Amino acid sequence: MSYYQRHIFFCVNDRGPNADRPCCGKCGTEALRAHAKQRIKALDLAGEGKVRVNSSGCLDRCEEGPVCVVYPDGIWYTFVDEFDIDEIVESHLVDGVPVERLRI
């Protein structure tokens, strides 16, 4: 079994001004990652054998972003706001049911 039952990585890469590709970091992903982390903590689901929420560098799916990926499942999402994040947390990270409407 994995050290974490589910491990979610949010791309927070910011390419800066005048970049030739879009980037997740300009879409408020750092705040949404923090929101996910706070929700997991509030649900007492943080830690070994449970869930870990992380930021990451560029996941190279920029044109589909903002993106996050849940491992070991290998399931990718895009999202807009805290409502989407709450659904990923409660459905996928807690109950193990992927959120089909947000998958990429």
Place this chain on the structure above:
Amino acid sequence: MSYYQRHIFFCVNDRGPNADRPCCGKCGTEALRAHAKQRIKALDLAGEGKVRVNSSGCLDRCEEGPVCVVYPDGIWYTFVDEFDIDEIVESHLVDGVPVERLRI
């Protein structure tokens, strides 16, 4: 199948001076992550369906660090230098054979 066949995340978190826990970022992990990325690129293994090398925030295994994790396998390593990184790249990321001597 996962978007990436194997996806490796290197913790590059640096807690700064006077921290009460060790941190991977003080162990040269950013340079070692860059080395891994360069090796994967040189082997023409970067991209969709192949391998992705990323940095991440704190993976919360600080006392066992520096650490990286390979998904979807969920296999964790510690490492010291480029020799260790080359072995992880060539054995695990290329051939799919975990490097037992470096596992945590």
